[in-house]
Amino acid sequence: MNLTWYLVVSALIFCIGAGGVLVRRNPLVILLCIELMLNAANLALVGFSRAHGNMEGQMFALIVMVVAACEVAVGLGLIVALFRRRLPIDVDELRELHG
């Protein structure tokens, strides 16, 4: 398969994720959409790694997965803290810092 196809699929997944971050209001689903965008970046990295016959893109993808796991842990901790304080799980309602 032509490597351009992989990159176009990666761009499509990234745009779906970006649209989801903008449209959805549940912070859980927003975290899922950020995962989508990170995965699209991973696919592009692995595709370029294949194009050059060089392993470094794959190492970059693995490090991105580590950072994504950290981001998920902290984000889910924040959502659990929100739930414990009986705050609404909705990013439009949480506007204390809006000024």
Added chain:
Amino acid sequence: MAEVLFFIAAIGAVAGAVGTVSLRNPFYAVLALVCHLLALAALFLLLRAEFVAAAQVVVYAGAVMVLYVFVVAYVGGSGEPLSLAGGASLRFASILFALALFVELTIALVGTGLSALETEGAAYTPGFGTPAEVGELFLTKFLVAFEIASLLLLIAAVGAVILARRRAGLGEPDEVSVADVMRSREVTASDAPTGSMLEAAGPPKR
């Protein structure tokens, strides 16, 4: 054969992504993301990234998604209300933005002069993408990144535990905390500012 597998995996990945964004129940969104991750692992295999594909399935579709499912079950996967605060125009603008971004990225990708993208990639050398190669690179060339990644994981684990821990006065019904006194009837009725977190939380439930 590779073409057929690519299209099956790509359609699976895009369908999983669309399901994640569009499904109303967060639990179903998590399940759609699991489908997306498995299809993406197949794409990684087609790109000869065996170790990345295995890590994707084990770490992402396994561990991280279990964490998501637990939190959705704890918080309660209630659907979103239909009425949008921003209105339909904001949603329309968001979708338009995503489409414009896709068109722009596709023009940049198709119009690029990189000749390597028009081929099936560099010639395959034995050992490309295997765990042995990955391990050797992580312990030689990328040792600093490897160690910093482990430190980052430690910090994130400690931070998540501190953020989600049970705070005094929120779990035990016998204790009365300062927050509960602040939220009692006299305070909330008279001078709690409107639109604040105190108002959203309402009077203490006991």
